[in-house]
Amino acid sequence: MTGEDEVEVFLNSVFVRVKSWLKEADGSEVHLDETPSDIRRQVRLSLPLEGEGLEGALEGIDDFLLHSVRTHHSNFMNPLWGGFSASAFAGEVISAVAQSSMYTFQLAPIATLVEQEIISRMSEIIGFSDGNGVLTTGGSNGNMLGLLCARHSHYPIGMKTGVDGRNLVMYVSAESHYSALMAANVIGIGHDNVVKVSTDEDGRMNCNRLEEEIEITLTEGKTPLCIIATSGTTVRGAFDPIAEIAEIANRNGIWLHVDAAWGGACLFSNTHAELMRGVELADSICWDAHKMMGVPLICSAFIIKNPRILRQTCNHTRAAHYLFHSNTEDLDLGHMSLQCGRRIDALKLWLAWKEKGDAGWAKLVDGYVELAEYLEKLVVDEPSLELMSTRMWANVCFRYNPSSSERNSEIDLNLLNSKLRDELSATKQFLISRSNIAEDVILRPVIANPGVSLEVLDKLVSEIVRIGDELIAAD
Incomplete structure (x- = not known):
C-alpha cells in the first residue's frame, strides 16, 4: 500500500x-x-x-x-455550550487541512477576508458603525483585551514607560466572570482594585451602587479606568443594564466594556435583543460564537468602536519586519491581535453563518429561550422544587426543597442538593451544573444544545425529583 x-x-x-x-x-x-x-x-x-x-x-x-463526555448528547446541559454543527465541524477540518496562520494576508488571504466580513457584520449588529476587531482565544482573552484598550486610551505612553496599576480601578458586577480578576492580575491593576458592585435581586449590576463606588474611588485619589458590564452572567444568565451603565461611564469618562460572551447572540432576536439595549454606547465588547451559536470551541470575537485604539494597543508588530510589510498593513490582522501565530477560527463561523443566516440564528436563540421558559414552568409547578432566581436567558436556577413538611424542616439543603447533583451525574444519563447563588447551592441546567427537547426536560425534572425523594427517604 x-x-x-x-x-x-x-x-x-x-x-x-x-x-x-x-x-x-x-x-x-x-459520560x-x-x-x-x-x-x-x-x-x-x-x-x-x-x-x-x-x-x-x-x-x-x-x-x-x-x-x-458526549457534549452533543441531548441530555448534556452542563456548560454554556453543547451540541454539534455539521457546517462548523467542516470548517474546523478544512482549517486544519489548509494549515496557516492569521497574522498576514499573504499567508491567509481568503481567511483574512472571511474574518473581516464576520467582524464587520458583528459590528453592524452591535451598532458600531466604524467598528473593527479580531477573533481571540475566548471571552477571557477578549475581556483582557478590552481592559488593555481601556488602559491605552487612558495612558497611551504606558506602552513604552510601563504603568503603575495600583491606582487604577475597574468595576464589575458581583456576579461577573472570574476572567475580570485574571485580566486585572495580568495588566497590573491587582485584585484589590477590582470593585465588585452589588447586584439587584435579579443578578443585575446595581447602578446606584456603581455611582457610589466611583465616588469612593475618586475620594481615595484613585482613577476609575473601566467598567465591565455583563450580558449573560455565568450562573443566572443576568444582563446588566447597559444603557444606564453607559450613561454613568460617559459622564465620568470611564471606558465601558461589555462581556457578552454568553449573551451576545440575543442581538439576533427581535424578541430578546432588548436585553442588551444600549450596547452601541459601549467602547468594546467580547462575544463568543462557541456558546449559544453552537460553533466548536474556540470561536470568540473582540470588537471595538474605535479600531485605532486596538491597533495602537497591539503595536508590538512594528518590530516584526520578517512578517509585516507596509504594502499590506491595512489587511494584516496581526496588527490587531495579541497573538502572533493564530489558527483560522473564522471559517467555521462563516460556514455556519452561511448555513443559518441571521434568521436561523434568531430562530435558534428564540427556541433555546422557549425551552428554558418551559423548564422554568416545570420547576414552578413541581412542589418539591424551588426556583432560586428570575430567569432572563437560557439559564434555569433551582434546587430540590422538600422542607414544606415538619419532618424535613431541618434538612441541610446545600448538602442535599450537592448530593443530588452527584447522584444525578452518577446515573450517567444527565450532566448539568451545580453552582451557588449567594450561600445557596443550586442546580443550573443551561439550554444551549440543539438536541434538548421538551421530552428531555420532562425526564430531567422527573429524575431530579426521584433522586431527591430517595435521598430524603434514606436519611
Whole structure:
C-alpha cells in the first residue's frame, strides 16, 4: 500500500468513527463518570519510543472517544455550550487541512477576508458603525483585551514607560466572570482594585451602587479606568443594564466594556435583543460564537468602536519586519491581535453563518429561550422544587426543597442538593451544573444544545425529583 493509499484508508476510518460517535449519542450515556485512575487503567497514555503508525493513532482515537463526555448528547446541559454543527465541524477540518496562520494576508488571504466580513457584520449588529476587531482565544482573552484598550486610551505612553496599576480601578458586577480578576492580575491593576458592585435581586449590576463606588474611588485619589458590564452572567444568565451603565461611564469618562460572551447572540432576536439595549454606547465588547451559536470551541470575537485604539494597543508588530510589510498593513490582522501565530477560527463561523443566516440564528436563540421558559414552568409547578432566581436567558436556577413538611424542616439543603447533583451525574444519563447563588447551592441546567427537547426536560425534572425523594427517604 502506498503512502497516499494508507492516508486515505486512515481518513476513511477516522470519519467512520466520527459518524458512529454522532449516531450513538442518544442511545448511550452522556459520560462514564470515571476517575483519573479508571482511565489510566484502561488507556495506554504513555508516549512510545518507537512509532506505532496510523494504527496506533486509530487506537488513540478509539480510546479518546470512549472516555470523552458526549457534549452533543441531548441530555448534556452542563456548560454554556453543547451540541454539534455539521457546517462548523467542516470548517474546523478544512482549517486544519489548509494549515496557516492569521497574522498576514499573504499567508491567509481568503481567511483574512472571511474574518473581516464576520467582524464587520458583528459590528453592524452591535451598532458600531466604524467598528473593527479580531477573533481571540475566548471571552477571557477578549475581556483582557478590552481592559488593555481601556488602559491605552487612558495612558497611551504606558506602552513604552510601563504603568503603575495600583491606582487604577475597574468595576464589575458581583456576579461577573472570574476572567475580570485574571485580566486585572495580568495588566497590573491587582485584585484589590477590582470593585465588585452589588447586584439587584435579579443578578443585575446595581447602578446606584456603581455611582457610589466611583465616588469612593475618586475620594481615595484613585482613577476609575473601566467598567465591565455583563450580558449573560455565568450562573443566572443576568444582563446588566447597559444603557444606564453607559450613561454613568460617559459622564465620568470611564471606558465601558461589555462581556457578552454568553449573551451576545440575543442581538439576533427581535424578541430578546432588548436585553442588551444600549450596547452601541459601549467602547468594546467580547462575544463568543462557541456558546449559544453552537460553533466548536474556540470561536470568540473582540470588537471595538474605535479600531485605532486596538491597533495602537497591539503595536508590538512594528518590530516584526520578517512578517509585516507596509504594502499590506491595512489587511494584516496581526496588527490587531495579541497573538502572533493564530489558527483560522473564522471559517467555521462563516460556514455556519452561511448555513443559518441571521434568521436561523434568531430562530435558534428564540427556541433555546422557549425551552428554558418551559423548564422554568416545570420547576414552578413541581412542589418539591424551588426556583432560586428570575430567569432572563437560557439559564434555569433551582434546587430540590422538600422542607414544606415538619419532618424535613431541618434538612441541610446545600448538602442535599450537592448530593443530588452527584447522584444525578452518577446515573450517567444527565450532566448539568451545580453552582451557588449567594450561600445557596443550586442546580443550573443551561439550554444551549440543539438536541434538548421538551421530552428531555420532562425526564430531567422527573429524575431530579426521584433522586431527591430517595435521598430524603434514606436519611
